[in-house]
Amino acid sequence: MFHSVVAALVSLVLAPIYDGIERKMRAAVHSRIGPPILQTWYDIIKLFTKEIVVPLGGTWCALATVLELIVLASSAVLLMFVAGIGLSPEGIFWVIVFTVLVSAASSLTILRSVSQNNVYSVVGGFREFSLVLSAEPFLIMSLFLLASGAGSQISRAVAVATAIVASYVVSGRVPYDIAEAEPELSAGVNIELSGPLLGLATVSTVFKKFVSASLTSLVLVSLAGLSGWSSLAATFLLTPATWIAQLILSVMLGRSRVDLAVKFLYTLLFTLSILTLLSYGLGL
Amino acid sequence: MSNLAKALKAIRKSIWVYHLNSGSCNACDIEVLDALTPYFDVERFGVKLVGSPRHADVILLTGPITRESLPKVVRAIRAMPRPRLILALGSCGVGGGIWWDSYSTTGGFKKLEDILRENGVEIDRVVYVPGCPVRPEAIIYGILLLLGAVEQKSKRVEVYASES
Ligand code: SF4
Numbered sequence: 001m002f003h004s005v006v007a008a009l010v011s012l013v014l015a016p017i018y019d020g021i022e023r024k025m026r027a028a029v030h031s032r033i034g035p036p037i038l039q040t041w042y043d044i045i046k047l048f049t050k051e052i053v054v055p056l057g058g059t060w061c062a063l064a065t066v067l068e069l070i071v072l073a074s075s076a077v078l079l080m081f082v083a084g085i086g087l088s089p090e091g092i093f094w095v096i097v098f099t100v101l102v103s104a105a106s107s108l109t110i111l112r113s114v115s116q117n118n119v120y121s122v123v124g125g126f127r128e129f130s131l132v133l134s135a136e137p138f139l140i141m142s143l144f145l146l147a148s149g150a151g152s153q154i155s156r157a158v159a160v161a162t163a164i165v166a167s168y169v170v171s172g173r174v175p176y177d178i179a180e181a182e183p184e185l186s187a188g189v190n191i192e193l194s195g196p197l198l199g200l201a202t203v204s205t206v207f208k209k210f211v212s213a214s215l216t217s218l219v220l221v222s223l224a225g226l227s228g229w230s231s232l233a234a235t236f237l238l239t240p241a242t243w244i245a246q247l248i249l250s251v252m253l254g255r256s257r258v259d260l261a262v263k264f265l266y267t268l269l270f271t272l273s274i275l276t277l278l279s280y281g282l283g284l
Numbered sequence: 285m286s287n288l289a290k291a292l293k294a295i296r297k298s299i300w301v302y303h304l305n306s307g308s309c310n311a312c313d314i315e316v317l318d319a320l321t322p323y324f325d326v327e328r329f330g331v332k333l334v335g336s337p338r339h340a341d342v343i344l345l346t347g348p349i350t351r352e353s354l355p356k357v358v359r360a361i362r363a364m365p366r367p368r369l370i371l372a373l374g375s376c377g378v379g380g381g382i383w384w385d386s387y388s389t390t391g392g393f394k395k396l397e398d399i400l401r402e403n404g405v406e407i408d409r410v411v412y413v414p415g416c417p418v419r420p421e422a423i424i425y426g427i428l429l430l431l432g433a434v435e436q437k438s439k440r441v442e443v444y445a446s447e448s
Contacts, residue, residue, distance in 0.1 A: 023327070027322075027325070027327060030322040031322065032322045032325040032327070032328070033328045034325070034327055034328060035327045035328060035330055036330075039297075039298070039327075042297040042298040042330060043298045043300075043330075043332075045294070046294050046295055046297070046298040046341075049290075049294040049295075050291075050294075050365050050366075051366040051367075052365065053338060053363070053365050055338075187334065187335045187336050187339065190336075191335070191336045191338065192336075192338055193339075194338040194339065194365045195365050198338070198339060
């Protein structure tokens with residue numbers, strides 16, 4: 001437990017640096033120098049020095065923002081704890097708690113957006129809701145099947161594929177950044193936030209990316225059959241690599257129409273889930 | 285160190301800009317976008333374009349502030365958290381340009397500042413960047429000047445016509 005907490009805390013401090021590396025690599029793809037790798041830390045520190053303009057509906061909005069950050073940090077710690085056990089029947093209870101926390105974080109994002117009394121923010125909240133509906137049930141199902149320890153290597157591989165796609169959606173990268181959608185919704189769910197409140201929301205966004213990358217690493221590690229210490233170390237070390245892999249995927253995917261992005265996601269995850277259930281059911 | 289100097293120091297490594305067009309001919313806006321392209325790569329100084337004035341550290345103001353846009357401009361500047369920093373861009377943003385005394389414009393930032401003061405909106409610092417249109421290099425220089433990262437090269441000289 002102690003090692004998992006230490007690994008999670010170190011990772012959470014490193015997460016903004018991973019984000020800085022992501023921005024640096026994105027700049028490299030554009031043939032430019034880009035920001036320093038500590039840029040995300042500079043942004044967060046700056047936001048905490050700024051004035052806070054409390055939006056209409058401020059109490060609920062502030063409460064949801066703070067709770068979302070706490071829930072995401074807890075889910076990151078829990079994920080490392082699960083990594084310390086390995087995706088196996090011994091850790092199934094903690095896997096269920098983890099999925100509850102991830103869903104709670106999404107619900108708090110929706111609460112934050114609808115409490116802001118701004119049309120763009122409310123639209124962002126509904127988009128977040130549609131993403132939650134089209135990705136999280138499949139994520140929960142695949143993690144549950146993987147943790148149950150049932151199924152052959154083929155059926156586990158299909159479940160891993162489902163979990164990887166669903167956790168990419170959790171990261172909020174293009175084209176599933178539609179809740180914030182900087183170009184059309186002017187930051188959507190974050191539009192009315194300022195100063196330290198926006199700082200907290202920025203940290204939450206980085207933590208979401210971290211949870212997504214380490215979850216992808218964990219399911220890949222589970223495919224290799226690792227557990228205990230080796231599983232924790234492998235998940236911890238693999239996380240930066242999966243973070244970069246998600247970045248490369250997001251650069252290749254680009255933006256798409258809002259409805260098409262969700263429709264495609266739903267079709268893909270639905271097909272993968274049917275395949276997963278069939279392979280488990282038929283005992284392939 | 286004054287409070288403003290401390291706040292500017294905190295912003296120097298992370299400068300989020302909000303582009304506010306107050307009725308320009310769009311040439312200055314194209315230059316603003318040019319300054320944000322990979323060619324000039326302002327992200328290396330920590331500059332990022334944001335979509336909401338609530339997130340902004342600096343407002344890039346273009347245009348002579350038409351009567352139609354005036355209430356929206358005041359609202360957008362009011363929405364910005366302190367310290368409020370403005371970069372008045374182009375001949376129009378600086379002093380109204382060729383429309384400086386037109387009935388349909390406010391006539392540049394100086395007059396807007398008076399209107400903002402009357403409405404209780406304080407501006408912490410402003411830098412004027414002239415040009416028609418303003419050059420991207422001048423915009424970048426203006427941002428760094430605004431935050432005190434570079435020294436001002438030109439001196440302010442006031443010239444008055446004599447009565448005789
Ligand atoms: S300064 Fe010149 S280029 Fe810029 S908006 Fe005014 S007229 Fe257009």
